[in-house]
Amino acid sequence: MLNKITPDILQLFKQAINEDRLVSDPAVLADYAHDETEDLHYSPDLIALPETAEEVAALLKICHEHSIPVTPRGAGTGLSGGSLAIYGGLMIAMQRMNKIIAIDERNLQATVEPGVVTEELINLAATKDLLYPVDPASKGSCFIGGNISHGSGGPRVVKYGTIREYVLNLQVALPTGELIWTGANTLKYASGYNLTQLFIGSEGTLGIICKAVLKLIPKPKQDLLLFASFASNEEACEAVGAIFRKGIIPSAVEFMERKGVEWVISYDQVQFNLLPEMEAFLLIELDGNNLDELMLQCEEVNQVLEEKNCLDVLLADTANQKETLWRLRRTMPVSVKANSIYKEEDTVVPRATLPTLIRGIKAIGTRYGFESICYGHAGDGNLHVNIIKGEMTEHDWHHKLKEGIKEIFDLTIELGGTISGEHGIGLVQKEYMPLKYSALHLDLMRGIKKVFDPKGILNPGKIF
Amino acid sequence: MLNKITPDILQLFKQAINEDRLVSDPAVLADYAHDETEDLHYSPDLIALPETAEEVAALLKICHEHSIPVTPRGAGTGLSGGSLAIYGGLMIAMQRMNKIIAIDERNLQATVEPGVVTEELINLAATKDLLYPVDPASKGSCFIGGNISHGSGGPRVVKYGTIREYVLNLQVALPTGELIWTGANTLKYASGYNLTQLFIGSEGTLGIICKAVLKLIPKPKQDLLLFASFASNEEACEAVGAIFRKGIIPSAVEFMERKGVEWVISYDQVQFNLLPEMEAFLLIELDGNNLDELMLQCEEVNQVLEEKNCLDVLLADTANQKETLWRLRRTMPVSVKANSIYKEEDTVVPRATLPTLIRGIKAIGTRYGFESICYGHAGDGNLHVNIIKGEMTEHDWHHKLKEGIKEIFDLTIELGGTISGEHGIGLVQKEYMPLKYSALHLDLMRGIKKVFDPKGILNPGKIF
Numbered sequence: 001m002l003n004k005i006t007p008d009i010l011q012l013f014k015q016a017i018n019e020d021r022l023v024s025d026p027a028v029l030a031d032y033a034h035d036e037t038e039d040l041h042y043s044p045d046l047i048a049l050p051e052t053a054e055e056v057a058a059l060l061k062i063c064h065e066h067s068i069p070v071t072p073r074g075a076g077t078g079l080s081g082g083s084l085a086i087y088g089g090l091m092i093a094m095q096r097m098n099k100i101i102a103i104d105e106r107n108l109q110a111t112v113e114p115g116v117v118t119e120e121l122i123n124l125a126a127t128k129d130l131l132y133p134v135d136p137a138s139k140g141s142c143f144i145g146g147n148i149s150h151g152s153g154g155p156r157v158v159k160y161g162t163i164r165e166y167v168l169n170l171q172v173a174l175p176t177g178e179l180i181w182t183g184a185n186t187l188k189y190a191s192g193y194n195l196t197q198l199f200i201g202s203e204g205t206l207g208i209i210c211k212a213v214l215k216l217i218p219k220p221k222q223d224l225l226l227f228a229s230f231a232s233n234e235e236a237c238e239a240v241g242a243i244f245r246k247g248i249i250p251s252a253v254e255f256m257e258r259k260g261v262e263w264v265i266s267y268d269q270v271q272f273n274l275l276p277e278m279e280a281f282l283l284i285e286l287d288g289n290n291l292d293e294l295m296l297q298c299e300e301v302n303q304v305l306e307e308k309n310c311l312d313v314l315l316a317d318t319a320n321q322k323e324t325l326w327r328l329r330r331t332m333p334v335s336v337k338a339n340s341i342y343k344e345e346d347t348v349v350p351r352a353t354l355p356t357l358i359r360g361i362k363a364i365g366t367r368y369g370f371e372s373i374c375y376g377h378a379g380d381g382n383l384h385v386n387i388i389k390g391e392m393t394e395h396d397w398h399h400k401l402k403e404g405i406k407e408i409f410d411l412t413i414e415l416g417g418t419i420s421g422e423h424g425i426g427l428v429q430k431e432y433m434p435l436k437y438s439a440l441h442l443d444l445m446r447g448i449k450k451v452f453d454p455k456g457i458l459n460p461g462k463i464f
Numbered sequence: 465m466l467n468k469i470t471p472d473i474l475q476l477f478k479q480a481i482n483e484d485r486l487v488s489d490p491a492v493l494a495d496y497a498h499d500e501t502e503d504l505h506y507s508p509d510l511i512a513l514p515e516t517a518e519e520v521a522a523l524l525k526i527c528h529e530h531s532i533p534v535t536p537r538g539a540g541t542g543l544s545g546g547s548l549a550i551y552g553g554l555m556i557a558m559q560r561m562n563k564i565i566a567i568d569e570r571n572l573q574a575t576v577e578p579g580v581v582t583e584e585l586i587n588l589a590a591t592k593d594l595l596y597p598v599d600p601a602s603k604g605s606c607f608i609g610g611n612i613s614h615g616s617g618g619p620r621v622v623k624y625g626t627i628r629e630y631v632l633n634l635q636v637a638l639p640t641g642e643l644i645w646t647g648a649n650t651l652k653y654a655s656g657y658n659l660t661q662l663f664i665g666s667e668g669t670l671g672i673i674c675k676a677v678l679k680l681i682p683k684p685k686q687d688l689l690l691f692a693s694f695a696s697n698e699e700a701c702e703a704v705g706a707i708f709r710k711g712i713i714p715s716a717v718e719f720m721e722r723k724g725v726e727w728v729i730s731y732d733q734v735q736f737n738l739l740p741e742m743e744a745f746l747l748i749e750l751d752g753n754n755l756d757e758l759m760l761q762c763e764e765v766n767q768v769l770e771e772k773n774c775l776d777v778l779l780a781d782t783a784n785q786k787e788t789l790w791r792l793r794r795t796m797p798v799s800v801k802a803n804s805i806y807k808e809e810d811t812v813v814p815r816a817t818l819p820t821l822i823r824g825i826k827a828i829g830t831r832y833g834f835e836s837i838c839y840g841h842a843g844d845g846n847l848h849v850n851i852i853k854g855e856m857t858e859h860d861w862h863h864k865l866k867e868g869i870k871e872i873f874d875l876t877i878e879l880g881g882t883i884s885g886e887h888g889i890g891l892v893q894k895e896y897m898p899l900k901y902s903a904l905h906l907d908l909m910r911g912i913k914k915v916f917d918p919k920g921i922l923n924p925g926k927i928f
Contacts, residue, residue: 106705106816107845129711151654161629162652164661180905184882186812187844188626190615190665191882191900192889192927193909197628197661201654218711241570247593247682247753289711293757348650352570380651381571418648418655425656436655441644444915445657451911463656 002069002087002460005045009066013048013090016058021049021096032073032091036138037081037428038343044071044091051096053171053179053210060208060458061177063090069460070175072204074114074146077138079344080426082150082203086461092208094145100124101211108216109168109185114145114209121214131219133160136422137330145209151201153422155252155285155329158379164200166215172199172207175453185213198448203424204459206452220287223251224294225316227325228305229278233257233374236280237354239308240378243284244351246304248297252285253379255354260332260373260386267335270327278311282378283329332375333384341389341397342373343428345405347412348421351381360411361385368404369396382421402431409435425463433464466533466551466924469509473530477512477554480522485513485560496537496555500602501545501892502807508535508555515560517635517643517674524672524922525641527554533924534639536668538578538610541602543808544890546614546667550925556672558609564588565675572680573632573649578609578673585678595683597624600886601794609673615665617886619716619749619793622843628664630679636663636671639917649677662912667888668923670916684751687715688758689780691789692769693742697721697838700744701818703772704842707748708815710768712761716749717843719818724796724837724850731799734791742775746842747793796839797848805853805861806837807892809869811876812885815845824875825849832868833860846885866895873899889927897928 005013013022023029024046033043050056063070069089076083085091098115105128112121118132118139125132135154136142146152148167169183183189183196199206230236233255240253258279264270282305286297298315305313316322336342349357358374365372370392376384385408389397409419409432419425419432433442442464449456449464469477477486487493488510497507514520527534533553540547549555562579569592576585582596582603589596599618600606610616612631633647647653647660663670694700697719704717722743728734746769750761762779769777780786800806813821822838825847829836834856840848849872853861873883873896883889883896897906906928913920913928 104814104816105709107814108708109814151652151658153652153654157652161625164658165625165629174904178904180902180908184812184877184900185814185880186846186882186885187815188615188617188621188812188841188846188885189882190617190810190884190886190888191893192665192897192906193662193912194615194628194665195905195908197664198657198912200661201656201658218708218713221711244572244682245569247685249682288757290754290757290760293752293754296754346654348648348652350568350571350573350649351651352568377652382650382652413648416649418650418653420654421650421652422654424654429655433656436648438644440638440642441659442656444644444659447915448657448662448912451908451915 001067002089002457003067005068005089009062009068012062013059016062017048017050017055023047023049032093035076035078035081035083037079040081040084042084042086043088044085045088047091047093049093049096053173056092056208056210057173057177057179059090059092060173060175063457064176064455067455067457070458072208072459074143075141077142078146078150078426079423080420081428082424082426082462084427086427094143097210103128110214110216112144112212112214114143114212116144118142118144118147125216126219129219130216132166132214132216134163134166137333144212148200148209148212149202149204150424151422153377153382155254155377158253158377159249159251164197167196167200167212168215169213170196170199170209171211172209174207175458179210187215201424203426203462205449205462221289222291222294223285223287224298225322225325226284226298226301227314228282228284229311230280231277231309231311233280233358234355235309236282237358237378239282239305239310241352242304242308243301246300248300250284250379251287252283254283254329255378256281256329256332256375257373260375261328263335263339264328264331267338268327268331270324272328283325329375336373336386343387345385345387345408346420346423347385347408347417348380348382349412349415349417351379353415354378354381354383357383357411357415361408364404364407368400370401370404380421381417406432406435427462430463465531466553466921467531469532469553473526473532476526477523480526481512481514481519487511487513496557499540499542499545499547501543504545504548506548506550507552508549509552511555511557513557513560517637520556520672520674521637521641521643523554523556524637524639527921528640528919531919531921534922536672536923538607539605541606542610542614542890543887544884545892546888546890546926548891550891558607561674567592574678574680576608576676576678578607578676580608582606582608582611589680590683593683594680596630596678596680598627598630601797608676612664612673612676613666613668614888615886617841617846619718619841622717622841623713623715628661631660631664631676632679633677634660634663634673635675636673638671639922643674651679665888667890667926669913669926685753686755686758687749687751688762689786689789690748690762690765691778692746692748693775694744695741695773695775697744697822698819699773700746701822701842703746703769703774705816706768706772707765710764712764714748714843715751716747718747718793719842720745720793720796720839721837724839725792727799727803728792728795731802732791732795734788736792747789793839800837800850807851809849809851809872810884810887811849811872811881812844812846813876813879813881815843817879818842818845818847821847821875821879825872828868828871832864834865834868844885845881870896870899891926894927
């Protein structure tokens, strides 16, 4: 049973945190009632803006004692409704805990607060010739705490591994009000259950991240960017596997459908000569320290692309050209958003089954009467499926479509994949969890939740 | 309360698995009573040799119903006593589940049973120009199931990441007798709590791994091997960090103390010209697809080594020379074992603090009257500390030494590290867990254990 915030409890909050960082102004509450997921709105009753881990812990202790629902919030850029206060209560917004505490150049580690904007860390690390390779599309606004909580990815996962490889240690405030460090500041760790890894991707349901120690790596000195056009989605996807079989691991292999590129061109006025026969595109980045070596790799990639019937390959010559090509991919989510009501699914499958997945999605769309725009991290088999409302009736959109999404997920799972690769389950995917997991499996997850949060106060109603 | 195997329960086992794969011959039991950890002996009462996941699950179901302790066992190469049947009962030995089920060249994945010897997978993958980069020193005899259970590493972690990056999905038999797949066969996964990651490093206490889907990568076509000698441990360790700061990520950076090399030379008759002033050594491997590029990297590494007062650098010219240099490092554990009674600790710290750790260990040794031989994965900050019994009395060895080990771990933790990097906690490190973890933290781990294994039958007495 979760409770409402009474005046007495509000008094307790005021003892835990300075009053001016407790916000109940309805305009502000409305701002924090949504994230980037569809058109969902759930207002918290109160927002706290802590500045220290101890304040977060103190707030949680009060909420635990009085069974007040708590929703942690990063930058609100989530795509699964993970930061929506669906039971009202207290929202703990992490934006003031936004310090890069240290960049340790001797150990190649960074210690950050959760409210650091991802790109700020990337940029600061770059000034020291270091790379933090986790770069979600929203890197200019999303927070590192949210990235960790959602297991967020980005283009470079394909070469550098997921965020799991870069989070070494976390300070978390538990739902019961204690602070712990989950692991150690080390590259290896075999000392009991790995709570660091358990927290990554747990979507703020097990604790609130207050600090993170992250691994950095030497920043590659050079990169090349190729943009390849194909006559079909299948040929583009086939080329992806072939590049890896050639022994090359690009630092990004992004896939885009024609329609997505068209929408970006009209939304963002990107200059790109889109020929009628071009149906699918790959953006391929190669990085390393030696430009000659990269040019050799580039030739090999070109050979593979030719073998796979590539129509045309652009090699970006200047920083400007690179920026334009990346914009084609990075602006795609907002272009879709600006163009239509849509729902985004975050399918992921073994890389080589991508053509089957895309064909299946299109066939399901035909049966259920929806169009989709697909793009994503082809090197990881991670395809973002944007389902466009278009001409669908409200009834079909809200009811019939669910069956179509179920079919997409059934296909994803049948191919060895899962229902989210990097966006998380949050609120909007949780009804699909039983497609992937048995009741027993879900009970194990619920059991873990209960160990950390016996009263179920933290981010209630998410994941399961 | 755990029970003994009664004749009735034995009958149930015989219904679950063919009788000739239930072994109670005392000579065999004695063989399975130890692993590679010190001189510990604990005999199981019965050994089962299942051939399928379903058999493992059926055995566990019986043990769960009748509260029989179960100890899973891989190849018995563990260094923390994780596979010792300290409460007797049933040992489930995985050696017959030893098939490489598939190498999927299109998706760069392998599906294996847990009893596959690690090197067999490495070798088979290599014939297809693929790399499985997890190569513990015992790779010629250890099992992949054990590697996953212990979070085992090896030299290449420094470039390719830990085993966590290579385990995509696991089929596990739960202590309650059900089979589940923990995840999906995908490179990314953000679909609820990541049970795959939770099982990695859980030392067979949450379930028994029956199949694993592993990530493979393109095999680099070339490698170079350098062997650098230094006048002090400190200078060798300083050089490690400097190589990374130069922007180079070697595929191995192994550290060895002089005494370890001396013991290898006398144990294994390795030809190596050990000059009097050489006190510490680094074995540095560079890999990639392009030999010219590697030679350039090699020059840069040489420059760094010179700046760090390296006495001498050997560049291995032939496959034979490479083999010899690797033998110096790989034979070190058995050379130590052959030379003296010893205890091995598996400390890990942030890379740049290694010199402080080594200095501290030597000082602690002086105070407690023990000698130590240190070697390990310097690139990861992972130092194997072999404490030599030498002249220590039995009493000091069994009692006073514990205080010395505590001091080593206290120092490790103070430096931001932890008490095991890749060997696990098992039986012999568990008394040191409270040095690293608060009671609350240990309770969270115990809580998770209870979710999976409510009766505590599986690998009881390990970790905590």
